[in-house]
Amino acid sequence: MSSNTKQLYTVSIYTENNIGLLNRISAIFQRRHINIESLNTSPSEIEGVSKFTVVVDVTEVDIQKIIGQIEKQVEVIKAYYHNLEDIIYQISGLFKIKSELLFEERQIQNIIKESNARIVTVNKDFFVLEKSGKKEEIMELYNKLSVFGIMQYTRSGLIAVTKEEMRISTLLQNYNH
Amino acid sequence: METKTIANSNTIQKATERISGSEAIVRCLIEEGVKIIYGYPGGAIMPVYDELYKYQDKIHHVLTRHEQGATHAAQGFARISGDVGVAIATSGPGATNLITGIADAQIDSTPMVCITGQVPSHLLGSDAFQETDIVGISTPVTKWNCQVTNAADIPGAIAKAFFIAKSGRPGPVLVDITKDAQFEEFDFVYDRCEKIRSYNPIPKTEAGTLEQAAQLINNAKKPFIVWGQGVILSEAEEVFKALVEKAGIPAAWTILGASAIPTSHHLNVGMLGMHGNYAPNKLTNECDVLIAIGMRFDDRVTGDLSKYAKQAKVIHFEIDPAEINKNVKADVAVLGDAKSTLKAILPLINPNSHVEWHQQFKDLYEIEYHKVIKNDIHPTKEGLTMGEVIHEINLQSKGEAAIVTDVGQHQMIACRYADFNITKSNITSGGLGTMGFGLPAAIGAKMAAPEREVVSISGDGGYQMTIQELGTIFQQKAAVKVVVLNNEFLGMVRQWQQLFFDKRYASTEMINPDFIKIAEGYYLKARKVVKRADLKDAVKEMMESKAPYFLEVCVEKEGNVFPMVPSGASVADIRLE
Numbered sequence: 001m002s003s004n005t006k007q008l009y010t011v012s013i014y015t016e017n018n019i020g021l022l023n024r025i026s027a028i029f030q031r032r033h034i035n036i037e038s039l040n041t042s043p044s045e046i047e048g049v050s051k052f053t054v055v056v057d058v059t060e061v062d063i064q065k066i067i068g069q070i071e072k073q074v075e076v077i078k079a080y081y082h083n084l085e086d087i088i089y090q091i092s093g094l095f096k097i098k099s100e101l102l103f104e105e106r107q108i109q110n111i112i113k114e115s116n117a118r119i120v121t122v123n124k125d126f127f128v129l130e131k132s133g134k135k136e137e138i139m140e141l142y143n144k145l146s147v148f149g150i151m152q153y154t155r156s157g158l159i160a161v162t163k164e165e166m167r168i169s170t171l172l173q174n175y176n177h
Numbered sequence: 178m179e180t181k182t183i184a185n186s187n188t189i190q191k192a193t194e195r196i197s198g199s200e201a202i203v204r205c206l207i208e209e210g211v212k213i214i215y216g217y218p219g220g221a222i223m224p225v226y227d228e229l230y231k232y233q234d235k236i237h238h239v240l241t242r243h244e245q246g247a248t249h250a251a252q253g254f255a256r257i258s259g260d261v262g263v264a265i266a267t268s269g270p271g272a273t274n275l276i277t278g279i280a281d282a283q284i285d286s287t288p289m290v291c292i293t294g295q296v297p298s299h300l301l302g303s304d305a306f307q308e309t310d311i312v313g314i315s316t317p318v319t320k321w322n323c324q325v326t327n328a329a330d331i332p333g334a335i336a337k338a339f340f341i342a343k344s345g346r347p348g349p350v351l352v353d354i355t356k357d358a359q360f361e362e363f364d365f366v367y368d369r370c371e372k373i374r375s376y377n378p379i380p381k382t383e384a385g386t387l388e389q390a391a392q393l394i395n396n397a398k399k400p401f402i403v404w405g406q407g408v409i410l411s412e413a414e415e416v417f418k419a420l421v422e423k424a425g426i427p428a429a430w431t432i433l434g435a436s437a438i439p440t441s442h443h444l445n446v447g448m449l450g451m452h453g454n455y456a457p458n459k460l461t462n463e464c465d466v467l468i469a470i471g472m473r474f475d476d477r478v479t480g481d482l483s484k485y486a487k488q489a490k491v492i493h494f495e496i497d498p499a500e501i502n503k504n505v506k507a508d509v510a511v512l513g514d515a516k517s518t519l520k521a522i523l524p525l526i527n528p529n530s531h532v533e534w535h536q537q538f539k540d541l542y543e544i545e546y547h548k549v550i551k552n553d554i555h556p557t558k559e560g561l562t563m564g565e566v567i568h569e570i571n572l573q574s575k576g577e578a579a580i581v582t583d584v585g586q587h588q589m590i591a592c593r594y595a596d597f598n599i600t601k602s603n604i605t606s607g608g609l610g611t612m613g614f615g616l617p618a619a620i621g622a623k624m625a626a627p628e629r630e631v632v633s634i635s636g637d638g639g640y641q642m643t644i645q646e647l648g649t650i651f652q653q654k655a656a657v658k659v660v661v662l663n664n665e666f667l668g669m670v671r672q673w674q675q676l677f678f679d680k681r682y683a684s685t686e687m688i689n690p691d692f693i694k695i696a697e698g699y700y701l702k703a704r705k706v707v708k709r710a711d712l713k714d715a716v717k718e719m720m721e722s723k724a725p726y727f728l729e730v731c732v733e734k735e736g737n738v739f740p741m742v743p744s745g746a747s748v749a750d751i752r753l754e
Contacts, residue, residue, distance in 0.1 A: 016375050020312055020323070027317040068499030074321045074341055077375040172374055 003060035008037065009081045010089065010160050011067070013052040014044055014168050016075040025052060025076075028069050034058055038091075040157035046168055049077065055158050078171055082162055089160035093138035094120075095129040095145055096152035102127060105148055115141045126151055193364035198328030199224035201365045202292065202354065203232050205335040208367045211263050213254065213624055215239045215247035217274075219267025220307060222294030224359040239624065239653055242645035244271050246617035248278020249643070252287050253621030256604045257579055257629070259412065261288040261342050262621060268295045269307030272353070273314065277611055279349045280318040284608030285433060286410060288347035290338045291315075297357040298326040312353050320348030328361035332368070340370035345378025346497045347410060380498050380512040387518065389509045390492045391525035393466050399534045400426045401464035401489075403449055403457075403478075406433035406607075407471015407496060413516035414438065414600045417470065420523055425530035427538050429457035431472050432588075433607040436597035440576065446538045450478040451742045452589035455549075455751060456541035458742060461486050462749040463537075470494040471515045474504035475608065484747035494518050548753045549739050554594060560733035561709055563590040563662045569716045570632060570660070571596040578630040578658075579604060579622055583615030583639035586668035589738045591634050599629075613642030619657045620649055630658070630720065637663040637689050647699040650725045658719050659701070659727045661692055664734050672737045677744075696727035703727040 015021055022041065029036055037055040044051035058066070063081045070079040099122060101108055112119065117131040131141050138155060196204070202225050206214065214236060218226045229238045241247040244266045251262030262282075266275050272293040282289045296305040312324045321341045325334045331354065338350045394400055408417045418438045421428045427446040430437065438445055447454030449461075458480075461467070467489040472478070479485045482504060493500075493507035494515055501510045511518050553564030567590060570578065576596030582588040582605040597603055604622055606614035619633030640661050650657055671685040696703035702724060706715045712730070719726045742751045 018323075020316060023313060023316050031317065065499070065503055068501070068503070072346075072497060072499045074373060074376045 006057050006059050008055055008057050008084055009060075009063045010084065010087055010158065011052070011054040011056065011063070011070070011079060011081050012160065012162065012166075013054065013070055013079045014046075014077040014166075015050050015052060016077070017048065017050040018075050021073075021075055022052070024073055025054070025070060028066060029054075029056060032062070032066070034062075034066075038157040040159050042159070044168070046172070049168065053157065053159055078166075078168060080162070080166065082160070086164070087160040087162050089134070089158050090132045091135050091138060091158050092130060092132045092156040093141065094152075094154050095131070095141070095150055096126050097129065097145065097148070097150055099123065099125055099127050101148050108145070108148060111141070111144050115144070117141060191366045191368070193366045195362055196365045197224065197228075197359065198331050198354065198361050198363065199359040200228045201328060201331045201363070202335065202359070203228040203236060204365060205332055205367055206263065207232070207235050208369070209261070209335070209339045211236060211261070213237045213239060214263040214265055215241055215250040215254075215621065216265030217241060217244050217247060217267070217271060219271045219294065221268035221296055221356050222265065222271070224356065225265065225292070225294065239620075239649065241617060242648045243643065244274035245277050245613065246643055246646045246649065248275050248282070248289065248291065249611075249614050249617035250621035250624075250649070251289050252278060252282050252285075252614075253581060253604055253618030254625040255282075255287050255289055255621075256618070257601050257622040258625040259410075259601065260625070261290055261339055263290050263292070265292045266294070267307065268293060268311070269309045271307075272311035273309055275351075276315060276318065277609075279315055279351065281606050281609040281611045281614060282349035283318045283320065285606065286347050286406060287349065288342040289349040290335075290342050291349060291351040292335075293351060293353045294359070295324065295353045295355045298355040299357070301326075301355070311351065315351045318349070319351050322351040322353070324353040324355070326355045326358050328358045328363040331358065332365065336368060336370040337373065340373070341376070379496060379514050382511060382513040382518055382521070386509055386511045387522050387525065390468075390511050391522055393490055393492055393509060394424060394426075394468065395527045395529075397466035398531070399464045400424065400466040400468060400531065401457075401460060402426050402428035402468045402470060403431070403461070403472055404428060404434045404437060404470040405431040405472025407494070407515045408434060408437040409601055411471065411496070411515040413471075413519050416516060416519045416523060418442070420519055420526065423523065423528050424526050425528070425535070426468070427457075427531070427535050429454070431475065431478050431607070432592045432603065432605060434472060435592055435603035436600050439598045440596045441598070444535070447542070448593055450475075451480070452593065452738050452740065454542070454593070455545035455740050455753060456538040458740070458748040458751040459541055460537060462488065462747065464489050466490045466492065468492045468494070469505070470519070471496070473500045476504075479504060480742045480746055480748045480750075484749065545740065545753065553590070560736075561706070561712065561730055562736060563587050563732050564594050565709070566660065566662060566712065566716075566730050566732070567591050567594040567634070569712055570720075573716050573720045574630055574632070578602070578632045579626065581605070581615050581619035581622055581631060581633045583635040584610045584612045585636045585639060586664075586672065586736070586738050587634055587636045587662045589669075612639035615639060616643050616659065617646045617649070619659070620646060620653065620655050623655045623657045624653065627656075632658045632660060634660045634662065636668060637661055637665060637687055637692075638667040644695065647696060647701065651699045651701065654725070656723060656725050658722070659696070659725070660719075661727075661729045662732050663689065663692065663729055664732050664736065665689060666734060668736070669738070671735070675735070675737070692727070692729045701725050701727045703729070705729045705731070707731045
């Protein structure tokens with residue numbers, strides 16, 4: 001794919017855990033008028049180091065410049081970009097559905113089984129389904145269930161680990177030579 | 178700082194003292210060697226001002242007439258000295274008034290620490306009186322910022338602030354401190370910050386890049402150096418000059434790079450960019466190796482990027498990895514601090530002189546001289562030109578004055594024609610183009626370098642944006658020489674209207690007050706020049722004055738700045754008229 005064609009990139013940013021850093025990072029996308037498709041923040045494999053996972057639809061030329069501008073932030077340790085082939089990722093979807101449908105519409109039980117979705121909770125009014133996977137898999141389930149009516153639906157940000165090794169600990173040591 | 182050694186131990190533990198957060202702020206500044214700060218008091222910063230009163234023999238606080246003036250003064254201070262400038266303000270409007278100066282310092286890589294008071298922490302987020310989210314507002318225009326709500330965090334935050342502002346590619350930082358943290362008492366101890374684990378201020382020079390760069394330079398037939406402020410910020414002037422001379426390469430500057438080597442240096446071929454010199458713009462597109470040093474290929478320098486130096490191999494000496502390939506693709510990127518990378522490459526460079534290539538610059542200079550320069554600095558027509566005023570200042574200052582400019586036509590003319598014989602002598606708002614920058618920046622520059630002649634040159638437009646700082650000049654007795662080149666227009670915008678908007682002069686004509694009376698109202702010596710015959714004597718009187726001095730020169734109303742690379746055009750299409 002040409003470096004001037006837009007595609008989805010996952011940006012993994014290892015940072016200090018500080019108030020305001022989310023603002024600082026999102027501002028870098030904002031000033032270039034880039035919409036953030038998905039965003040997740042969490043602790044990383046290193047104690048005291050946070051990880052942002054941002055998904056954006058941009059060109060490779062742009063993402064390289066953006067990575068540079070992210071990395072130059074004082075509290076950013078390292079940033080990487082990957083296309084979806086270079087990462088192992090999951091997105092989670094939650095569906096809240098009327099409980100009566102579970103008994104009235106036998107089809108729903110088949111859909112749950114086939115889609116490998118998990119029932120998180122059931123009560124007399126509603127049940128909650130959880131499905132993790134790629135966006136397409138969650139959308140497929142959404143499309144199947146929406147026929148019967150979905151009370152609430154939400155999808156998480158993408159979280160990912162990379163196929164390549166990330167040498168954050170080594171980097172941190174090098175910075176402190 | 179007081180230290181005591183604990184018996185039977187190799188560690189040195191610093192003694193602590195129980196003091197308030199506000200006293201700690203002042204003590205931190207003293208620890209950082211700060212002697213002058215610029216600011217404006219108000220509710221949320223009053224405890225700090227109370228301490229400044231107590232410590233006035235150690236820190237001189239300069240009351241500017243507007244917080245924006247405080248930031249520009251701090252910038253002027255930093256630009257002429259290389260030290261961190263400090264500005265201080267209260268919460269809310271005091272803090273938001275700092276933003277223009279902070280944005281200016283960010284884009285021009287000026288080390289500055291701003292300290293703002295904030296409403297007490299229990300009121301944060303409640304729309305309290307004079308509450309504004311200054312950390313949120315300043316985030317995109319600061320190198321780093323933070324909010325402190327506990328006194329105990331103050332020394333660490335300020336130590337970090339100074340370290341970040343000054344190290345690597347410098348920039349502005351802001352520390353916002355709640356009023357309760359200022360009142361709170363704690364055990365004070367100060368340790369200067371020397372590293373931050375996530376921050377790598379000077380990137381390592383990649384192996385082999387120096388050799389590759391040297392090879393390209395040594396094999397070049399038409400090498401061309403374009404340098405920027407990085408040379409000045411890393412204090413690499415000496416080794417830079419040695420490199421230019423050894424390699425015999427014509428070198429041109431961005432406006433923030435001006436003065437790194439003297440204007441008169443035979444290999445200094447002038448200014449780059451939109452209103453730069455003819456030769457360096459034209460020949461950018463003829464060189465075979467373009468050597469960029471501590472500059473960032475701003476659009477005002479490059480014009481149309483798709484037609485910029487496409488024939489050349491590009492070597493980029495740069496401290497900020499984010500600048501590599503941002504605008505112009507580098508064939509060789511030499512990362513690191515310019516002083517150390519230039520030192521390292523110097524022995525690898527073969528002595529050379531590119532006589533014929535250099536002659537091309539001289540030939541184009543002759544064309545520019547006859548078409549433009551001669552008429553600017555030795556005009557024969559009636560009506561004073563901005564260029565002849567600058568020329569007269571050159572003659573009488575022997576090119577040793579620091580020239581502080583505002584933004585617009587006078588700025589381009591001053592940068593084009595001023596003689597800079599001493600480094601750090603061109604103080605101007607480059608990247609942000611902040612009108613109103615000049616006058617307060619000149620105050621900061623004069624206070625940082627009282628031994629130097631500091632001449633503030635403004636247009637009648639920008640001058641009136643921060644004209645109230647005449648009050649600061651008067652109160653501080655800062656012997657700034659203030660020159661206003663008055664053409665009764667917002668001249669640069671008018672020039673564009675003339676050239677590109679069919680002379681529709683929308684809102685660019687200025688009906689001005691009596692500038693002499695205003696200056697005299699601030700007790701400044703003032704003089705107005707309307708005739709060429711009086712210029713020399715007036716400039717002489719100004720330069721000889723030991724006190725601050727105001728000089729208004731009424732210049733021709735519709736003068737234009739040429740050469741010009743029209744917006745969006747290639748540097749090779751630079752126009753002489």
